[in-house]
Amino acid sequence: MKTITIQLDSHSYDIGIGEGLLSGIGAACKAVGLAGAAAVVTNPTVAPLYAGVVTGSLQQAGFTPVVIEIPDGEEFKTGETLNSVYDRLLEAGLDRRSFIVALGGGVVGDLAGFAAATFLRGIPFVQVPTTLLAQVDSSVGGKTGIDHPLGKNLIGAFYQPHLVLSDVSTLKTLSERHYRAGLAEVIKYGAVLDAELFALLEAKVDGLLKRDPQLLGRVIARCCEIKAWVVEQDEREGGLRAVLNYGHTLGHAFETLSGYRDLVHGEAVAIGMVQAAQLSQREGYCSVGDVERITTLVQQVGLPSDAPVVATEDLITSLAKDKKNRSGTLQYVCNRGIGSYVFHQFTPAQLAEACCSGR
Numbered sequence: 602m603k604t605i606t607i608q609l610d611s612h613s614y615d616i617g618i619g620e621g622l623l624s625g626i627g628a629a630c631k632a633v634g635l636a637g638a639a640a641v642v643t644n645p646t647v648a649p650l651y652a653g654v655v656t657g658s659l660q661q662a663g664f665t666p667v668v669i670e671i672p673d674g675e676e677f678k679t680g681e682t683l684n685s686v687y688d689r690l691l692e693a694g695l696d697r698r699s700f701i702v703a704l705g706g707g708v709v710g711d712l713a714g715f716a717a718a719t720f721l722r723g724i725p726f727v728q729v730p731t732t733l734l735a736q737v738d739s740s741v742g743g744k745t746g747i748d749h750p751l752g753k754n755l756i757g758a759f760y761q762p763h764l765v766l767s768d769v770s771t772l773k774t775l776s777e778r779h780y781r782a783g784l785a786e787v788i789k790y791g792a793v794l795d796a797e798l799f800a801l802l803e804a805k806v807d808g809l810l811k812r813d814p815q816l817l818g819r820v821i822a823r824c825c826e827i828k829a830w831v832v833e834q835d836e837r838e839g840g841l842r843a844v845l846n847y848g849h850t851l852g853h854a855f856e857t858l859s860g861y862r863d864l865v866h867g868e869a870v871a872i873g874m875v876q877a878a879q880l881s882q883r884e885g886y887c888s889v890g891d892v893e894r895i896t897t898l899v900q901q902v903g904l905p906s907d908a909p910v911v912a913t914e915d916l917i918t919s920l921a922k923d924k925k926n927r928s929g930t931l932q933y934v935c936n937r938g939i940g941s942y943v944f945h946q947f948t949p950a951q952l953a954e955a956c957c958s959g960r
C-alpha cells in the first residue's frame with residue numbers, strides 16, 4: 602500500500618492506495634482511534650459489490666456497522682436525500698462517538714461527508730472511494746456538500762475525513778463511462794499543475810483505457826500528492842485551491858443546465874477544460890499547439906469536447922451563481938502552457954459569449 606499524508610492545521614490524515622484494501626478497513630478505522638457504531642453510507646449499485654466485505658471487516662474489528670443506502674445518481678445529491686440519511690442515522694441511534702463510512706463514488710462521498718459534518722454538529726467520517734474520480738479527487742481535501750437546482754455544490758462544508766482508503770481493485774467493476782469521466786480530473790491535474798503527468802498520460806492512453814493496475818496505482822498516487830500539496834497550502838480556497846476548478850466554471854454550468862442528468866461531472870469538466878484551453882489561447886496564455894494537446898487527450902480517452910447547445914442567457918444566469926463570483930467577476934482558471942496556470946477575470950457574460958459564439 603502507498604500512503605500519502607495530508608498535513609493540515611485542523612488535522613492530518615492518511616490516504617492509503619493499493620489493491621485489496623477493503624478487507625482492512627476495520628483495522629484501519631481502529632488504528633486512527635475510531636470507536637462505536639459505524640454507518641456505511643452507500644448506494645444500490647455499490648452495496649451488492651462491496652458493502653459485505655466492508656461491514657465484515659468493521660465487525661471483525663469490533664464495530665457495529667449499519668448500512669444506509671441512498672439512490673444512485675447526481676440528481677439525488679440533494680437536501681431530500683441528505684434528510685433521509687439524517688433520519689436513518691437517528692433511527693440507528695448513532696451518537697457523537699459514532700462515525701460514517703462513505704463507500705462509493707463522489708456523490709456518496711460528498712453527501713455522506715456533509716452528513717458527517719452536520720449530524721450532531723459533526724461526527725468523524727472515513728472516505729472509501731470506489732470510482733476513479735473519487736480516488737483521484739473527491740475523497741481528498743474535505744469539500745463536502747450537495748447540489749441545488751440553481752447550482753452545483755452550493756450547500757456544503759469544508760470537513761476533512763479521518764482517513765481515505767482507496768482500493769484500486771474496485772475500479773475493475775466500474776462502467777466504461779464513469780471510468781472515463783474520472784480520467785477528466787486526472788487530465789486536469791496534468792494540464793494545470795504537472796506537465797510531466799500530462800506527458801505520461803499522452804504516452805500511456807492505451808494502458809489507461811485498459812486500466813493497467815500498475816499505471817493506475819502510479820497515476821492515482823500522483824494525483825493525490827498534487828491535491829494534498831494544494832490543499833495543505835489553502836484548505837478553504839482563499840486563493841491557490843481554486844486552480845482545482847480548472848474546467849469547472851463552465852463545466853458546473855453545463856451540469857446544472859442539464860438538470861444533473863445528461864452529462865456526468867467528469868464529462869462536463871472535460872468540455873470545460875477544452876473551453877478553458879481555447880480561452881487561454883485567446884488571452885495569450887498558451888499556444889494553439891497546447892490547445893490541440895488538451896483537446897486530443899480529452900478525445901483520445903473518449904470524453905466529450907464540444908459544448909452542449911444552451912441558451913446564452915441561461916449560461917450567464919448559471920455562471921453568475923458560481924462560488925468564485927466576486928461582485929460580478931469570475932476568477933477563471935486558464936492554463937499557462939501545459940502544466941501551469943494563471944487566474945484571469947471574466948464576467949459571466951464574457952464567458953458565455955465566448956463559449957456560445959465558438960459554435
Ligand SMILES: NC(=O)c1ccc[n+]([C@@H]2O[C@H](COP(=O)([O-])OP(=O)(O)OC[C@H]3O[C@@H](n4cnc5c(N)ncnc54)[C@H](O)[C@@H]3O)[C@@H](O)[C@H]2O)c1
Nearest residue numbers: 646706707708731732734735738739744771774775779866
Ligand atoms: N469533493 C470534491 O472535492 C469533489 C471533487 C470532484 C468531484 N466531486 C463530485 O463527485 C461527483 C462525481 O463523482 P463520481 O464520478 O464518482 O460519480 P458517482 O458517485 O455518481 O459514481 C459514478 C457511478 O459509478 C457507480 N459506482 C461507484 N463505484 C463503483 C464500482 N466500484 N463499480 C461499479 N460501479 C460503481 C456509482 O453507483 C455511480 O452509478 C460529483 O457530484 C462531483 O461534484 C467532488
Ligand SMILES: O=C(O)C(=O)C[C@@H](O)[C@H](O)[C@H](O)COP(=O)(O)O
Nearest residue numbers: 738742744753754842845846849924
Ligand atoms: O477540491 C477542490 O477544491 C476542487 O475544486 C475539486 C473539483 O474537482 C470538485 O469538482 C469540487 O467539488 C468543485 O468544488 P466547487 O467548490 O467548485 O463546488
Ligand SMILES: [Zn+2]
Nearest residue numbers: 786849866870
Ligand atoms: Zn471536479
